[in-house]
Amino acid sequence: MxxxxxxxxVNYLVLGDTPHLQAxxxxxxxxxxxxxxNACAGCFGTEFRTVDIATEGEVRSFTIVTFAAPGVPxxxxxxIVDCNGTSVRxxxxxxxxxxxxxxxGMKVKLATYxxxxxxxxxxxxxxxxxxx
Amino acid sequence: MxxxxxxxxxxxxxxxxxPDKDTVDLASEAAMAALADGGVTMKDMGILAAGCLMGQxxxxxxxxxxxxxxxxxxxxxxxxxxxxATALRTAIMAIKAGxxxxxxxxxxxxxxxxxxxxxxxxxxxxxxxxxxxxxxxxVASTDGRIGTDAMPxxxxxxxxxxxxxxxxxxxxxxxKIAEKNHAHSTLNPLAAYTKRMTLEEIMNDVMIAYPNxxxxxxxxxxxxxxxxxxxxxxxxxxSLEQQRxxxxxxxxxxxxxxxxxxxxxxxxxxxxxxxAAKKAYEQAGVGPEDLDxxxxxxxxxxxxxxxYDNLGLCEEGGAVDFFNSGATWRDGKTPVNxxxxxxxxxxxxxxxxxxxIWEVCHxxxxxxxxxxxxxxxxxxxxxxxxxxxxxxxxxxKSALG
Numbered sequence: 001m002x003x004x005x006x007x008x009x010v011n012y013l014v015l016g017d018t019p020h021l022q023a024x025x026x027x028x029x030x031x032x033x034x035x036x037x038n039a040c041a042g043c044f045g046t047e048f049r050t051v052d053i054a055t056e057g058e059v060r061s062f063t064i065v066t067f068a069a070p071g072v073p074x075x076x077x078x079x080i081v082d083c084n085g086t087s088v089r090x091x092x093x094x095x096x097x098x099x100x101x102x103x104x105g106m107k108v109k110l111a112t113y114x115x116x117x118x119x120x121x122x123x124x125x126x127x128x129x130x131x132x
Numbered sequence: 133m134x135x136x137x138x139x140x141x142x143x144x145x146x147x148x149x150x151p152d153k154d155t156v157d158l159a160s161e162a163a164m165a166a167l168a169d170g171g172v173t174m175k176d177m178g179i180l181a182a183g184c185l186m187g188q189x190x191x192x193x194x195x196x197x198x199x200x201x202x203x204x205x206x207x208x209x210x211x212x213x214x215x216x217a218t219a220l221r222t223a224i225m226a227i228k229a230g231x232x233x234x235x236x237x238x239x240x241x242x243x244x245x246x247x248x249x250x251x252x253x254x255x256x257x258x259x260x261x262x263x264x265x266x267x268x269x270x271v272a273s274t275d276g277r278i279g280t281d282a283m284p285x286x287x288x289x290x291x292x293x294x295x296x297x298x299x300x301x302x303x304x305x306x307x308k309i310a311e312k313n314h315a316h317s318t319l320n321p322l323a324a325y326t327k328r329m330t331l332e333e334i335m336n337d338v339m340i341a342y343p344n345x346x347x348x349x350x351x352x353x354x355x356x357x358x359x360x361x362x363x364x365x366x367x368x369x370x371s372l373e374q375q376r377x378x379x380x381x382x383x384x385x386x387x388x389x390x391x392x393x394x395x396x397x398x399x400x401x402x403x404x405x406x407x408a409a410k411k412a413y414e415q416a417g418v419g420p421e422d423l424d425x426x427x428x429x430x431x432x433x434x435x436x437x438x439x440y441d442n443l444g445l446c447e448e449g450g451a452v453d454f455f456n457s458g459a460t461w462r463d464g465k466t467p468v469n470x471x472x473x474x475x476x477x478x479x480x481x482x483x484x485x486x487x488x489i490w491e492v493c494h495x496x497x498x499x500x501x502x503x504x505x506x507x508x509x510x511x512x513x514x515x516x517x518x519x520x521x522x523x524x525x526x527x528x529k530s531a532l533g
Contacts, residue, residue: 007262009277011269033396035267042391060296061398063288064342065280069252072276078285078341080293080398087394089279099303099342104296115272124262124271126278 009115009126010034014052019112019127021053021088032086055110056132057083062104064097077102081129093128107132136364137224138378139527140234141170144487147324147355147478149244155184155356159191159240160198162356162483166236170360171374174200177360178232181207181222183215183482184240195238204232213431214386214515215239216357216485217523221386223361233366239487240356241480247352248340250518251275251282284349284432285341286518289398291434292343294441300452303343306433307334310348310475312461313430317472319462319503324353324478348433350479357486376530379493382416382510383526388519401435404522405442405514412512413444416526420444423466424508425495427488429516430473440468443514443524462505470495470503485523488513496529 006015012022012034023032028045032053039046062079065072077092079102093111095101108129115124143165145158153161159182167173174196182192192206205226211218216239223235252275262271275281295301311331317323329347337345362370367378389395389404413419420443428443430436437451445466446454454460460468471477471491474484492511494500509529516522 007264007271009271010274011264031391031393035396036269041396061289061293063280063285063292063344064339065276065282065285066342067248067284067338067340068276068280068282069248071273072252074276076276076280078279078289080279080289080394085393087397089397091277091279104292115277118261120261122262126272 005121006123006125009124013125013127015125019110020055021110021127022050023053023086024048025051053086053088054084057081057088057108057129059092059104059106059108060087062092062102064099064102079129081108091128092130094130135228137227137381137384138362138364138367139359139381139489139493140172140362140367140374140378141166141168141360142358142490142493143169144322144357144483144490145355146322147353147480150242150354155187155191155240155242156194156198158242158354158356159184159195159238159358162240162358163195163236163238164199166358166360171371172234172360174202176234177202177204177236179205179207179223179226179235180238181209181219181235182238183209183219185210185212185215185481186241186243191240211521212517212519213429213481214485214517214521214523215482216487217515217525218386218485218521220359220361220486220489220525221384221523224381224384227361227363233363235361236358237361237486238356238358239482239485241482242354243352243480244354245352249283250286251280280341282341284344286399287432287435288341288344290401291437293398294438294451298449298452301437304335305452305455306343306348306437307331307345309436309455310334310433313469313473313475314347316462316470316503317476320472320477323472323476324351325472325476344432344434348475350431350474351476353478353480355478355480355483355487357483357490359486359489377497378530379496380528380530381525382418382528383412383524385412385415385524387522399518399520401516401520402438402442404520405439405516408522408524409443412524412526418510418526422510423512425467425470425492425505425511426514427469427471427491428514430469430475431479431516433475436468436473439514443512462503467505470505485515488515489525489527492527496527
C-alpha cells in the first residue's frame with residue numbers, strides 16, 4: 001500500500017480536495033441534521049437529501065474549556081459557528097485559546113488536521129474552524 | 133373545572149456533605165419532615181413520585197420501605213435537572229386527574245465530590261483501528277474535538293450566545309451574578325456554602341470553562357427535598373392551621389424544547405423556558421411584575437442571565453441592564469435566588485426542583501427568618517434539565533394567612 005488511506009472523525013465530514021461538512025436536510029421543511037435520522041424533529045417528514053454546508057462562517061458563541069473529563073486535552077475552544085444559516089458545533093483551532101484572541105462574531109473557515117494513524121495505516125482526519 | 137392544588141407540607145435537608153447518609157436516608161429525612169410539616173402521614177398519601185438522577189431506579193420503593201409501605205402507586209421519574217419538578221408535577225397531575233386527593237413528591241441526590249458532570253463520552257480507543265460508531269459514525273470520542281459535552285462549557289456558550297445577540301455580557305458581569313448569589317447564601321443556614329465571596333475572588337478562582345470560574349458553577353453536594361400536595365377540596369376539611377400554612381400552586385408547567393434551528397447543536401434552554409413562563413403566567417393569572425421573589429436555575433452564572441429574559445423579568449434583550457440595575461439582589465425589585473441559588477446553596481440534581489419550591493414557600497409563609505422577603509405573596513420557581521425539560525411553578529400565599 002502506497003497512499004495513506006484516510007477516514008473522517010465523523011461521517012458528516014467529507015474529505016478530499018475541498019473538505020467540507022454535509023447535513024441531512026429534510027425535503028419538506030429544510031431542517032438540517034448531522035446525525036443519521038429516523039424522521040424530522042421539526043415536521044416529522046421522513047425524506048432527506050444530502051446538502052453541503054458552507055465552509056466559512058461566523059462565531060456565534062464560544063467557551064474556552066480549561067477543565068474537562070479525563071483524557072480530554074485542555075485548553076480548547078468550543079464554539080458554535082453560523083455557516084450561512086446552519087449552526088455547526090466545532091472547536092476553533094489554529095488560534096490562541098484566550099479571550100484576547102477569540103471573539104464573538106469573528107470570521108472563521110473550516111480546517112482539517114490529523115488525529116493519527118492506526119495499525120492498518122489508516123489516518124483519521126478531524127476538523128475545526130480557524131480564523132479566516 | 134379541576135380543583136385547586138396546594139402545597140401542604142414541604143422540607144429540604146441541609147445541602148452539603150452527608151458522608152454518613154445514603155440517598156434513601158436523605159430522601160426519607162426530607163419525606164418524613166414534609167409529612168410532619170403538613171400534619172399528615174404516609175397513610176394519607178395516594179401517590180408517591182420520586183427521583184434520583186444518578187441512582188439505580190426505584191428510589192420511590194426504597195423510600196417506602198423505610199417510611200411506610202401502603203401499596204400506593206409509585207412513579208420513579210427521571211428528567212435531568214428538572215427531575216424534582218417532574219416528581220412534583222406527577223403528584224399534582226394525579227390529584228388533578230381525581231385519582232387521589234393527596235400525594236408526596238421526593239427528590240434526592242448524593243453528589244458531594246462528584247466533580248465535572250457530563251462529557252468524556254464512552255471510553256474509546258484512539259489507537260489500533262479507527263472504527264466508526266454511534267449516530268455520527270465517530271472514530272474517536274468527540275468531546276473536546278467537536279466542542280464540549282461537559283456542562284460548564286455548554287452553559288458558558290448559552291450565556292455567550294446571549295452576549296453576542298444583545299451585547300454587554302462580559303466576564304465581569306457574569307462574575308457579579310455569582311457574587312450576588314454567594315452573598316445571598318450567607319443568610320441561608322441550609323446552603324452548602326455560606327461564605328460571601330468578593331468579585332475579585334470569584335474572577336480569580338480556577339477557570340473551568342470561560343467565562344465560568346469554579347465559584348460561578350453549581351455546587352455538587354448531597355441533599356433531598358420533599359413536598360406533600362393536596363387538593364383544594366380536601367384542604368377545606370383540614371385544620372385552620374393547615375389551611376393557613378398551605379401554599380397555593382397557581383401554576384404547574386412542564387415543557388420540553390420544540391425544534392428550532394441549532395437546538396440539536398447547542399441545547400436551546402431559552403425557547404422551552406419562554407413557553408413554560410407564558411403558560412405559567414396565564415394559568416396563574418399573574419405577571420412577572422407581580423413576583424415578590426424568583427428561584428431560577430442558575431446552574432452556572434451564564435445561565436442565570438438568560439433566564440431573566442426567558443422568564444420575562446426584564447424586556448427582551450434587557451437582561452444585562454436589568455441585572456446592573458440591582459433588581460435581582462434581595463433588596464431589589466425582583467429578588468432572584470435569595471437562597472444562594474445552585475451556585476452557593478448547591479445543586480443535588482433531583483432535589484433542586486423541590487428545594488427551590490421550598491424556598492419560595494418558606495417566604496410566602498413568612499418563615500424564612502433572617503432572609504425573609506417581607507410581605508412576599510407570590511413567587512416563581514424554575515428549573516431546566518438538559519435534554520431538555522423545563523419546570524415552572526408559581527406559588528401564592530394562602531388567603532387565610
